[in-house]
Amino acid sequence: MNAIPELNDYTDRSLLIVEDDKPFLDRLARAMETRGFAVTACDSVSSGLAQIGRSAPAFAVVDLRLGDGNGLDVVSALKRERPDARAIVLTGYGNIATAVTAVKMGAVDYLSKPADADDVVAALLSTDTEKSEPPPNPMSADRVRWEHIQRIYEMCNRNVSETARRLNMHRRTLQRILAKRAPR
Known part of the structure; x- marks a missing residue:
């Protein structure tokens, strides 16, 4: 199995996190900063889209269901502005249909909450040739x-x-x- 590339392999370490759960947003932003990312945190679709308009990041972590809309709009806008950007979708309401839609819109992965920062980093930096490991304790x-x-x-x-x-x-x-x- 191939090793996951390290963040040091990337020159642009900008990361946009769009999440409406403020405590989770703060924890994830701090954790990603300690792992070497330059984090910009937004709590709505509109602020995420505005940030992409100002400066499209190299990476994004986007919640699927936000108070003012769908996080997939942010992923779609990011891929239009910066096709090489790597985005993942986080959600507490995961299902196959939304996972397929997220990947079709350009997300590289789809994670269920609660996801820890190591899972997020692994998803952001994984290559397309790797197969992700099944969860150690799948849901019944x-x-x-x-x-x-x-x-x-x-x-x-x-x-x-x-x-x-x-x-x-x-x-x-x-x-x-x-x-x-x-x-x-």
Whole structure:
């Protein structure tokens, strides 16, 4: 297996992080700075797009769902301004369809939250010829189902009846699932 290139192999170490979770944004920005990146942090799609307009970075870490829009718009704008830029998408609402869309729009990888800084660096610097290692503890089928239900529940603004309708599930069954703790 090929070794992951080091950041020292890159002359431009500019990194844009677009994340609306302020504590996570601050932690990730500090961690990436300690790993040698020149970080610019933004908390919205509009500020991320404005930053790309001023100076397109070599790297980007973008949250998929932001308060004012979709993070894929930032990835798309970055790839238009700087085709050689390497962007990854982070999300707590991961699914195959959005992962495929992110890669089609130019993202080099797609990571589920919580991702630590080492995972982010590995994804940003990995080459296309490498195969990523499977996670050491993949989610169980029950956990995947629970995550999907939670995502739909949030999309329906925490409306149990609407969520049950969209999932084609009885409302009381859904209430019992929501009342339980997340499976491992």
